[in-house]
Amino acid sequence: MILGIDVGGxxxxxxxxxxxxxxxxxxxxxxxxxxxxxxxxxxxxxxxxENPLKLRRVVLSTTLSTNxxxxxxxDKVGIVLPSGxxxxxxxxxxxxPVHFVSGYVNxxxxxxxxxxxxEIAGLASTFHDQGIRHAAVVGKFSTRxxxxxxxxxxxxxxxxxxxxxxxxxxxxxxxxxxxxxAYLNASVWETYNxxxxxxxxxxxxxNISAPIYILKADGGTFKISDSAEYPVxxxxxxxxxxxxxxxxxxxxxxxxxxxxxxxxxxDIALFARGVPLxxxxxxxxxxxxxxxxxxxxxxVGVGGDSAVSVEDGNLKIGPRREGVAAAFGGPCPTPTDAxxxxxxxxxxxxxxxxxxxxxxxxxxxxxxxxxAERIVGQMCGIIASHVGQVIEDVNNxxxxxxxxxxxxxxxxxxxxxxxxxxxxxxSANLGKLLGCSVFVPEHAEAANAIGAALARTTAEITLLxxxxxxxxxxxxxxxxxxxxxxxxxxxxxxxxxxxxxxxxVNMGADEEDLELEIVESQEFNMIKQFFTTGKxxxxxxxxxxxxxxxxx
Amino acid sequence: MTKKKKxxxxxxxxxxxxxxxxxxxxxxxxxxxxxxxxxxxGLLDFDNIVEYKPGIATVEDINRAHICVPDxxxxxxxxxxxxxxxxxxxxEKVLSGQADNAFALVRPPGHHAMLVxxxxxxxxNINIEAIMIEYVRKKYGVKKIAVVDTDCxxxxxxxxxxWHDPNVLYISVHQDGRTLYxxxxxxxxxxxxxxxxxxxxxxxxxxxxxxxxxxxxxxLILPILDDFQPDLIINSAGQDxxxxxxxxxxxxxxxxxxxxxxxxxxxxxVLEGGYSIEDALPYxxxxxxxxxxxxxxxxxxxxxxxxxxxxxxxxxxxxxxxxVQYIGNQWKQxxxxxxxxxxxxxxxxxxxxxYYDTDNISEQQEETVRICRDCGGxxxxxxxxxxxxxxxxxxxxxxxxxxxxxEGEDIFEKTEKGKYRHVYLQDKxxxxxxxx
Ligand SMILES: [Zn+2]
Ligand SMILES: [Zn+2]
Numbered sequence: 001m002i003l004g005i006d007v008g009g010x011x012x013x014x015x016x017x018x019x020x021x022x023x024x025x026x027x028x029x030x031x032x033x034x035x036x037x038x039x040x041x042x043x044x045x046x047x048x049x050e051n052p053l054k055l056r057r058v059v060l061s062t063t064l065s066t067n068x069x070x071x072x073x074x075d076k077v078g079i080v081l082p083s084g085x086x087x088x089x090x091x092x093x094x095x096x097p098v099h100f101v102s103g104y105v106n107x108x109x110x111x112x113x114x115x116x117x118x119e120i121a122g123l124a125s126t127f128h129d130q131g132i133r134h135a136a137v138v139g140k141f142s143t144r145x146x147x148x149x150x151x152x153x154x155x156x157x158x159x160x161x162x163x164x165x166x167x168x169x170x171x172x173x174x175x176x177x178x179x180x181x182a183y184l185n186a187s188v189w190e191t192y193n194x195x196x197x198x199x200x201x202x203x204x205x206x207n208i209s210a211p212i213y214i215l216k217a218d219g220g221t222f223k224i225s226d227s228a229e230y231p232v233x234x235x236x237x238x239x240x241x242x243x244x245x246x247x248x249x250x251x252x253x254x255x256x257x258x259x260x261x262x263x264x265x266x267d268i269a270l271f272a273r274g275v276p277l278x279x280x281x282x283x284x285x286x287x288x289x290x291x292x293x294x295x296x297x298x299x300v301g302v303g304g305d306s307a308v309s310v311e312d313g314n315l316k317i318g319p320r321r322e323g324v325a326a327a328f329g330g331p332c333p334t335p336t337d338a339x340x341x342x343x344x345x346x347x348x349x350x351x352x353x354x355x356x357x358x359x360x361x362x363x364x365x366x367x368x369x370x371x372a373e374r375i376v377g378q379m380c381g382i383i384a385s386h387v388g389q390v391i392e393d394v395n396n397x398x399x400x401x402x403x404x405x406x407x408x409x410x411x412x413x414x415x416x417x418x419x420x421x422x423x424x425x426x427s428a429n430l431g432k433l434l435g436c437s438v439f440v441p442e443h444a445e446a447a448n449a450i451g452a453a454l455a456r457t458t459a460e461i462t463l464l465x466x467x468x469x470x471x472x473x474x475x476x477x478x479x480x481x482x483x484x485x486x487x488x489x490x491x492x493x494x495x496x497x498x499x500x501x502x503x504x505v506n507m508g509a510d511e512e513d514l515e516l517e518i519v520e521s522q523e524f525n526m527i528k529q530f531f532t533t534g535k536x537x538x539x540x541x542x543x544x545x546x547x548x549x550x551x552x
Numbered sequence: 553m554t555k556k557k558k559x560x561x562x563x564x565x566x567x568x569x570x571x572x573x574x575x576x577x578x579x580x581x582x583x584x585x586x587x588x589x590x591x592x593x594g595l596l597d598f599d600n601i602v603e604y605k606p607g608i609a610t611v612e613d614i615n616r617a618h619i620c621v622p623d624x625x626x627x628x629x630x631x632x633x634x635x636x637x638x639x640x641x642x643x644e645k646v647l648s649g650q651a652d653n654a655f656a657l658v659r660p661p662g663h664h665a666m667l668v669x670x671x672x673x674x675x676x677n678i679n680i681e682a683i684m685i686e687y688v689r690k691k692y693g694v695k696k697i698a699v700v701d702t703d704c705x706x707x708x709x710x711x712x713x714x715w716h717d718p719n720v721l722y723i724s725v726h727q728d729g730r731t732l733y734x735x736x737x738x739x740x741x742x743x744x745x746x747x748x749x750x751x752x753x754x755x756x757x758x759x760x761x762x763x764x765x766x767x768x769x770x771x772l773i774l775p776i777l778d779d780f781q782p783d784l785i786i787n788s789a790g791q792d793x794x795x796x797x798x799x800x801x802x803x804x805x806x807x808x809x810x811x812x813x814x815x816x817x818x819x820x821x822v823l824e825g826g827y828s829i830e831d832a833l834p835y836x837x838x839x840x841x842x843x844x845x846x847x848x849x850x851x852x853x854x855x856x857x858x859x860x861x862x863x864x865x866x867x868x869x870x871x872x873x874x875x876v877q878y879i880g881n882q883w884k885q886x887x888x889x890x891x892x893x894x895x896x897x898x899x900x901x902x903x904x905x906x907y908y909d910t911d912n913i914s915e916q917q918e919e920t921v922r923i924c925r926d927c928g929g930x931x932x933x934x935x936x937x938x939x940x941x942x943x944x945x946x947x948x949x950x951x952x953x954x955x956x957x958x959e960g961e962d963i964f965e966k967t968e969k970g971k972y973r974h975v976y977l978q979d980k981x982x983x984x985x986x987x988x
Contacts, residue, residue: 108830405605
């Protein structure tokens with residue numbers, strides 16, 4: 001048995017999955033100020049009368065870090081940046097003061113300026129005096145050579161609770177994002193670790209001895225102990241949970257669109273040949289662009305409960321939500337009311353829905369039915385045009401080789417999975433607009449918790465072999481090792497696969513169920529004065545996001 | 553420093569799977585570290601910098617700018633079509649109003665490719681700026697265009713293509729041809745008889761630094777542009793003037809390139825040469841992109857930058873001042889020079905020997921232009937290469953007058969194929985390209 005839990009913004013869901021079946025599920029509302037209470041209520045509801053010792057694994061997706069960041073309930077962070085020249089310092093504005101210090105490495109990872117130990121020691125005292133207990137250290141190109149970050153951590157770490165290092169959070173290049181990511185990790189570290197402590201206590205009280213995993217934004221899991229080091233990897237795991245859930249219910253192998261229509265917003269995601277599409281660099285949370293590997297999702301400000309109004313004779317839907325639909329006693333007309341009027345669904349009070357839509361119809365000077373149709377049509381139109389844009393974005397992604405440019409592989413989804421309250425009523429309309437066959441999966445209301453329960457452990461590693469310098473660098477593990485001058489692409493891939501396999505098993509992956517995928521492999525000759533002096537080999541390998549089981 | 557932000561389109565195409573040959577400077581990794589630097593500095597996250605995929609140029613696009621022997625397909629491969637296509641995409645973004653300016657960071661370069669193409673010279677097969685220029689003239693009806701070529705090598709190809717065109721001002725600032733390939737581009741090379749002053753060559757002495765480049769910019773290039781009033785300014789943004797470039801001998805820096813770009817404010821920049829792939833290109837390109845987008849670039853600097861060591865000598869400064877004055881005077885007297893030069897002649901001719909270093913081909917050309925007061929004048933070219941190909945071409949210029957068009961059509965009609973592999977007619981206004 002597997003226990004999956006998703007502590008979301010509005011609801012907390014728990015499911016118990018046995019084999020390929022959902023054995024039990026529970027939904028409670030989330031108490032934002034006491035997440036543990038919500039979690040324990042949902043878990044107790046599904047575990048009642050069950051033998052907790054039969055649990056094989058527990059997976060938790062939580063909105064804790066996301067909320068802390070979005071609401072600004074974060075700790076002060078000492079931000080140390082050996083950045084070197086480049087973008088103006090004015091572009092690095094975070095909630096806390098930024099300290100630019102001496103030292104940096106270049107694009108090949110060669111040290112261009114050393115760090116100044118006295119300067120760092122001074123900073124350590126400053127942090128101490130200011131009561132700062134968490135720091136983020138991020139060097140430009142630190143993914144190409146992490147030694148300066150590691151050295152600074154050694155110098156300041158002693159007096160701090162925790163130091164977040166840029167190179168560990170992603171192998172991708174993007175300094176401003178790396179800075180933001182490390183800052184966020186440091187800023188939620190204490191809050192998150194406090195929560196982890198509570199969760200572990202609670203799990204123990206329930207007599208659960210199974211290993212506990214946390215869901216990441218990329219729809220993969222990692223051990224709760226790893227999450228304590230990298231809490232920022234857990235942001236936006238909610239949407240990832242739902243998408244993985246849909247995947248586990250429908251077993252998709254083609255290009256597809258997933259649309260989750262909620263009360264206030266509608267979320268769009270894509271599958272490319274059955275694999276959820278990730279953001280190329282990292283997800284965005286609030287004003288922060290990060291390097292957190294996460295699913296590409298787009299949130300649109302329309303939902304079943306969006307307020308419908310008339311402005312200058314034009315219908316306006318959302319982005320406001322005033323409350324529930326009029327049919328449920330809400331204050332204003334909503335798309336849900338329009339769906340009720342059209343007989344697309346039989347929920348709520350039909351009379352109240354009709355009255356609300358009638359008010360809109362009068363303003364529009366058109367019949368009630370026609371008005372309701374226009375509301376539903378307009379809502380579907382908005383969603384469909386955003387879907388079109390997301391697909392176009394993906395298809396317009398730049399490529400850098402002639403082979404890829406001429407190949408021009410394009411995403412062409414012909415299947416649409418619809419989840420959320422208004423999924424069934426809107427399915428025909430949306431399917432037609434998008435030219436897709438539509439499926440409304442079963443158990444969709446618990447897709448998030450199911451997705452968490454069944455998600456595979458994921459990890460990614462980036463390798464840069466510079467045979468001129470005879471160095472192999474792997475930022476995600478913070479390693480730099482010597483390699484012989486004759487090291488080849490095959491050697492890099494072999495070293496990478498071994499490392500990643502070890503890493504993934506450490507993170508909780510099942511050795512039997514590890515699907516490694518080479519995401520990137522490039523090899524360049526380095527030439528000085530017409531002579532080849534070495535090779536620059538770049539490889540990225542991932543554990544493919546996926547599921548440990550598919551529901552039947 | 554607050555600057556006005558501009559919306560900048562970036563067409564970045566490093567062609568990581570293509571090289572002229574494995575150890576050639578024009579090879580796979582040329583833009584590798586530039587890509588690293590652009591990515592690491594996070595430039596693509598700025599709202600006002602938008603990246604686009606390059607388009608692929610067509611045979612029709614090439615035939616507007618070149619006479620390819622025997623045809624466009626035979627002298628180009630996909631990389632050239634993508635490089636030219638990237639330049640066109642950049643122009644397209646600006647002229648359609650989607651961007652304020654655009655930078656085509658593409659390879660291979662093109663400014664050594666001349667009007668007639670028998671093969672590759674100076675790493676170039678086709679002239680990507682010229683193809684872009686003819687595209688925007690045809691599609692958007694742009695009339696007056698200025699090209700400022702800041703590559704270290706004289707852009708002899710671009711000069712050749714627009715030599716007779718009074719509506720395309722070609723200004724090249726480069727290392728003195730007596731000290732560097734291709735050995736041309738002197739102040740007295742001033743444009744064809746119908747287009748005197750529409751070619752400006754500013755050969756700078758070796759070891760010229762930021763100071764000298766910016767002096768020429770402020771005191772010569774910008775004033776001439778002010779006079780000419782172009783509708784579109786293009787920067788052939790070669791980066792081999794950099795102090796670390798392995799095949800040249802200049803002392804320009806990333807800051808210098810960025811400042812030049814800010815002052816010149818081109819609508820479109822197109823990468824040309826630049827082979828210091830680790831030490832210059834990453835920083836120069838970041839500087840140019842920031843300058844174009846109106847973002848503070850004052851902190852961009854090469855790790856080994858040392859302004860004192862790079863300072864140019866006083867002799868160089870004096871030499872440049874004198875030359876700038878000489879060229880400035882020529883520009884002011886360009887109309888008078890024409891009267892004196894042309895007199896009552898009906899046609900003017902020149903002979904050229906052209907060497908294709910990359911493909912080892914020699915070509916002899918005889919070129920004739922009709923003296924015309926109303927347009928660039930119809931041009932005919934008789935070209936023989938040691939590949940055995942001899943061709944004859946008639947070029948009816950952009951914004952051509954009726955007399956020149958009639959004469960061109962007439963010559964094409966009457967010229968027998970006979971000894972020629974092909975006889976071509978290129979009519980720029982009508983978009984006609986014929987071969988017999
Ligand atoms: Zn050059
Ligand atoms: Zn004429």
